[in-house]
Amino acid sequence: MTLTTGVRMIVQALQGPALAVPEVLRSPELVSAAPGFYGWWSLRGALPALPHTPHPANHDVSLLYVGISPARETSRQTIRSRVIGNHLNGNVGSSTFRFVLAALLLDTLDLHPYLRGTKVALSRDDNGRLSAWQREHLLLTSCARERPWEIEGEVIAQLAPPLNSAGNAAHAFYPVVHAARAEFRRRARATSSPAATPRTT
Numbered sequence: 001m002t003l004t005t006g007v008r009m010i011v012q013a014l015q016g017p018a019l020a021v022p023e024v025l026r027s028p029e030l031v032s033a034a035p036g037f038y039g040w041w042s043l044r045g046a047l048p049a050l051p052h053t054p055h056p057a058n059h060d061v062s063l064l065y066v067g068i069s070p071a072r073e074t075s076r077q078t079i080r081s082r083v084i085g086n087h088l089n090g091n092v093g094s095s096t097f098r099f100v101l102a103a104l105l106l107d108t109l110d111l112h113p114y115l116r117g118t119k120v121a122l123s124r125d126d127n128g129r130l131s132a133w134q135r136e137h138l139l140l141t142s143c144a145r146e147r148p149w150e151i152e153g154e155v156i157a158q159l160a161p162p163l164n165s166a167g168n169a170a171h172a173f174y175p176v177v178h179a180a181r182a183e184f185r186r187r188a189r190a191t192s193s194p195a196a197t198p199r200t201t
Contacts, residue, residue, distance in 0.1 A: 006145070007154045013143035014039040014066065014159065015056050021088065021135045031080040036144040037155060038079050040065040040087075040097060040163075046137040047104055051162055051173050061139060065097050065163040066156050068148035079142050088134060091127060093119030100163050100177060102130055103184035109133060113188035120188040 018041050024031055031038075044052055044060045053063040069075075069082035086095040092102050093116065102111055102122060109129045113120050122130065145151075153167050162173040165181070 004151070004154070007151055007158065010037050010143050010145060010151070010155050011158050013037075014141045014155070016141055017057070018055065018061065018139035018141045021138045021140065024083065024140055025088065025135070028080055028084055031083055031140070032142055032144045033078045033080045034144040035070060035077075035146055036068070036079050036142060036148055037152075038067050038069070038083055038140060038142040039063060039159070039161070040067070041139040041141065042137045043139075048108075049176065053160060053162065063159060063161050064138075065100070066159055066161045067097060068152050071149055073147070079144065083140065083142070088131065091116075091121050093121055096165070097163070098130070099184070100165070100181060101134070102126075103180040104163075104177075105130065105133060106180070106184055106187070112191060113184055114191040115188050120185055 014037060018039075019030055040063075041055055041061050042050075042064050044054075044062050046062075047064070050062060050064070055061040055063065067082070067087075069079050070077040087097050090098060092099040092113070099120065102109075102113070105111065106113075109126070111122060111126045111130070113122055113126075115121070156164055156167055160171060161168070162171060163177060164171075165174070165177060168174060
């Protein structure tokens, strides 16, 4: 497959120096308030059984997920608002990445999903444990790009992030992700309400 210059530049940027989550939360201005791509990485071994896709500059860091913001022309969302507002501080119903992390860490973090309307949610305490895990284990790279949805598939195909589902069914880890997401939803449907009134953190 011949890469366009744009795709090659984004792939290289997403494999560039990564920011730890505490740094992102302390200095949000380090993350672009523009449309574009972002990559989530973790310390190797943070997620059990995850295939290791090493960062070029640090082989102890593994690629997890590649996302875009916004996902469509009608949205005004940016990399910064998506990463900080949804992935790090939202609930699982507003973030695909947060959802799949929670699904894979369901028993490790003793999470108890439930349905809020039609969406799966976590209680305030469960969200707190998931956020603490993110602060300890995750790193972020990003790259500004107008209309990122136009080349999202090409970028994902090049980087092969194991936790992406859309357009990534051929990945060897996809069956594990699919099964974990399904079990997460099943447990949510089996729970009518949380022990305490939830609040998004």
